[in-house]
Amino acid sequence: MKDFLLKMKMPLLLASSGILSSIPLVxxxxxxxxxxxxxxxxxxxxxxxxxxxxxxxxLYGRGLLFFWxxxxxxxxxxxYMYPLDFAGLNNAASLVVVLVACFGLSLxxxxxxxxxxxxxxxxxxxxxxxxxxxxxxxLGASVWVIAEWWQxxxxxxxxxxxxxxxxxxxxxxVRSSAIFGSYFVTFVIVVVNFCIAFAIxxxxxxxxxxxxxxxxFCLNLVLGIAITLSYNENDGRPVCVxxxxxxxxxxxxxxxxxLDKTLRTYEKLTEQAxxxxxxxxxxxxxxxxxxxxxxxxxxxxxxxLACENEITIIVSAFTEDSETGQLYNSMIEVRPDxxxxxxxxxxxxxxxxxxxxxxxEIVMFVIPPLANxxxxxxxxxxxxxxxxxxxxxGNVGCGVCFDSIYENVMLxxxxxxxxxxxxxxxxxxxxxxxxxxxxxxxxxxxxxxxGRYVVRSANTGISSIIDPMGNxxxxxxxxxxxxxxxxxxxxxxxxxxxxxxxxxxxxxxxxCGVFVCFSAYSKIKxxxxxxx
Numbered sequence: 001m002k003d004f005l006l007k008m009k010m011p012l013l014l015a016s017s018g019i020l021s022s023i024p025l026v027x028x029x030x031x032x033x034x035x036x037x038x039x040x041x042x043x044x045x046x047x048x049x050x051x052x053x054x055x056x057x058x059l060y061g062r063g064l065l066f067f068w069x070x071x072x073x074x075x076x077x078x079x080y081m082y083p084l085d086f087a088g089l090n091n092a093a094s095l096v097v098v099l100v101a102c103f104g105l106s107l108x109x110x111x112x113x114x115x116x117x118x119x120x121x122x123x124x125x126x127x128x129x130x131x132x133x134x135x136x137x138x139l140g141a142s143v144w145v146i147a148e149w150w151q152x153x154x155x156x157x158x159x160x161x162x163x164x165x166x167x168x169x170x171x172x173x174v175r176s177s178a179i180f181g182s183y184f185v186t187f188v189i190v191v192v193n194f195c196i197a198f199a200i201x202x203x204x205x206x207x208x209x210x211x212x213x214x215x216x217f218c219l220n221l222v223l224g225i226a227i228t229l230s231y232n233e234n235d236g237r238p239v240c241v242x243x244x245x246x247x248x249x250x251x252x253x254x255x256x257x258x259l260d261k262t263l264r265t266y267e268k269l270t271e272q273a274x275x276x277x278x279x280x281x282x283x284x285x286x287x288x289x290x291x292x293x294x295x296x297x298x299x300x301x302x303x304x305l306a307c308e309n310e311i312t313i314i315v316s317a318f319t320e321d322s323e324t325g326q327l328y329n330s331m332i333e334v335r336p337d338x339x340x341x342x343x344x345x346x347x348x349x350x351x352x353x354x355x356x357x358x359x360x361e362i363v364m365f366v367i368p369p370l371a372n373x374x375x376x377x378x379x380x381x382x383x384x385x386x387x388x389x390x391x392x393x394g395n396v397g398c399g400v401c402f403d404s405i406y407e408n409v410m411l412x413x414x415x416x417x418x419x420x421x422x423x424x425x426x427x428x429x430x431x432x433x434x435x436x437x438x439x440x441x442x443x444x445x446x447x448x449x450x451g452r453y454v455v456r457s458a459n460t461g462i463s464s465i466i467d468p469m470g471n472x473x474x475x476x477x478x479x480x481x482x483x484x485x486x487x488x489x490x491x492x493x494x495x496x497x498x499x500x501x502x503x504x505x506x507x508x509x510x511x512c513g514v515f516v517c518f519s520a521y522s523k524i525k526x527x528x529x530x531x532x
Contacts, residue, residue: 010044014062017041018069024166025074026434028441031166031173034189035217041066042140042197045117049124056118063117064110071106071113074161077435078102085251101353108156116147123515134208137194139515141187142508148186149505152406155352159405160438163189168441171470176223177448178495180504181407187508188220231469236419236489239393242273242281243457243465247481249428253289253459262288267305269483274309276485279393282314282457285329285401285426292317292332306334312391316400316424316457319344326381329355331398331424333389343390346383347400348409354429355380386412394419394490397452401425404439404456407502410446414498419490421446421454428460432478436462444470451495453488 017040024031048054048062078101084094120143123129129136144163151157164185167173174185195213199206246265252258266287273281288298292315306313312335319330329350333341350356356379386409389396397418403409404423413421423443427436440462447454447466453473454466461478465486474484 010048010062011065013040013044014066015069017044018066019073021163022070022073022161025161025438026076028166028169028437031168031170034163034166035192036196038190038193039196039200042194043200045120045140046136046197046201049121056121059117059121060114063114066117067110067113068106071109071161072103075102075106077430077433077438078105080431080433080435081429105158109151109158109161112150112156113147116143119143119146119512119516122519123512126515126519128515128518133198133202133205134212137191137198137209137212139512140194141190142511144190145183145187145505145508146512148183149502152408155350155358162186164445165438165441168444168470171444171448172224172228173220174224174445174470175227175448176220177445178227178451178497179223181449181497181502182445183502183508184504185220187504188216191216228469233467234489235493236491237394238487239280239420239490240276240278240485240487241420241453241455241465242276242278242483242485243455243463243476244269244273244281244283244287244483245458245461245463245476245481246284246287247460247479249460250426251428253286263301265481269481270305270309270311270313272483273485274311276483278311278485280312280314280391280396280455281483282422282424282455283316284457284459284463285316285424286318287424287459288315288317290318291320291327294320302334303338306336307338310336312336312393314389314396314398314422314424319346321381324381326378328381328383329400330383331389331400331422333391333396335392341389341391343387345387345389345398345400346381347403348383348386349402349406350380350382351402386410386416388413388416388418397421399423399446404446405442407446407449410450411498411501414450414452414494418452419492420488421450421452423454423456425456426459427462432461436478440464444472449495449497451493451498452491455488
């Protein structure tokens with residue numbers, strides 16, 4: 001029995017740590033857990049590295065267990081999408097898709113993330129770490145930062161569950177993102193956890209570990225306080241903005257019979273926004289699920305609405321590639337004088353299996369229902385740059401749904417002159433699950449990083465207006481019809497992060513690279529000496 005318990009100790013440490021660490025992403029009021037929840041995994045990782053009999057393959061397997069446990073909780077909300085009758089799937093096919101989405105996507109993220117355990121193992125076994133053991137927590141945090149950044153680099157990565165989201169309700173702890181980006185928050189939290197684990201395993205070095213943990217925690221807190229104190233809420237030109245929420249779900253708006261309802265709904269909400277004094281109203285993602293410039297009726301509808309209410313409308317609809325006829329998921333400015341803005345923003349980060357099917361032929365052969373989840377028969381094209389809408393009231397940067405979880409989209413938008421960020425999204429797939437708050441939290445991080453107000457319009461919620469400190473100014477919850485409006489400021493200031501970008505990630509990569517190279521050099525040198 002004792003041997004069995006000893007064998008189970010490592011998996012229990014990893015799985016429990018993964019689950020506990022992801023809970024604050026779902027329930028942000030429990031964000032304090034993240035300051036200790038990674039400790040069991042850190043202990044398991046340090047013990048594994050110190051045991052030379054544990055090969056890299058086994059380290060990878062342990063990483064897989066931890067991250068799969070972490071992501072299954074993170075992506076639990078896929079079950080709220082059942083049944084997928086709006087996509088024409090029966091209950092059996094819907095169940096297959098939901099199970100594959102939750103467990104499959106979690107596994108896919110874990111397959112990549114588990115490499116972090118391997119990289120840590122290689123680097124931590126170098127003579128440098130053995131000599132300077134106090135650097136171990138910084139190494140663990142650096143590897144973690146790289147793992148989070150890697151998720152933003154391709155369709156296979158979905159950075160939905162990054163650590164800082166668990167701290168979003170304690171915004172003081174994430175405001176350092178305005179300096180070094182949200183990856184710095186990840187770094188601090190992981191260092192604190194590794195220091196605690198290091199202190200547990202090394203009694204003689206507890207004071208050093210405690211000093212490092214407290215020092216970095218206080219540094220992050222001081223940076224947050226400094227950003228807060230330096231914030232001038234009156235900086236910039238005042239403009240009144242609104243976000244319309246028609247509460248028309250995906251199961252309704254794609255039905256051709258619901259077009260009249262959609263038009264009446266957004267006509268009423270736009271009139272409400274104008275009555276509230278709004279200069280700009282943002283509509284949710286594909287509020288009009290048609291090609292805007294290919295339908296004279298819809299074109300005249302939005303023009304007339306903007307003219308009658310003397311308001312700028314930022315419409316989200318499809319636009320068409322003039323050569324191929326393929327569609328873009330776009331945001332377009334409709335001016336009070338009845339003209340359209342010259343710039344059109346098209347969504348850059350498309351949703352896999354929602355807007356395009358990666359490796360379509362393979363997916364069609366292995367899991368046919370998964371290839372049919374999207375509402376369109378053909379893949380949507382991705383936009384190639386962060387186009388800024390140059391309105392008469394100021395420059396508006398854009399993000400459509402998934403764009404908001406990738407920091408580079410908003411970063412480039414601000415660098416291109418955006419004074420306000422508008423996010424149009426369709427979260428109706430998630431019903432009223434925790435995914436709504438998680439997605440809204442992403443926009444709050446983007447607001448802090450860029451120092452911009454964010455106005456976020458969602459089909460069925462959550463719609464919100466967020467200030468540059470990450471605070472929610474106005475919010476309309478899930479499954480409600482209405483409009484939120486507030487006076488904001490068109491800001492042209494720059495945060496340090498908008499200047500340096502993800503330079504902190506580069507520092508972490510160089511730091512890890514030094515240890516990995518030193519470890520590789522030592523092994524090569526050792527083999528060469530043995531041969532000679």
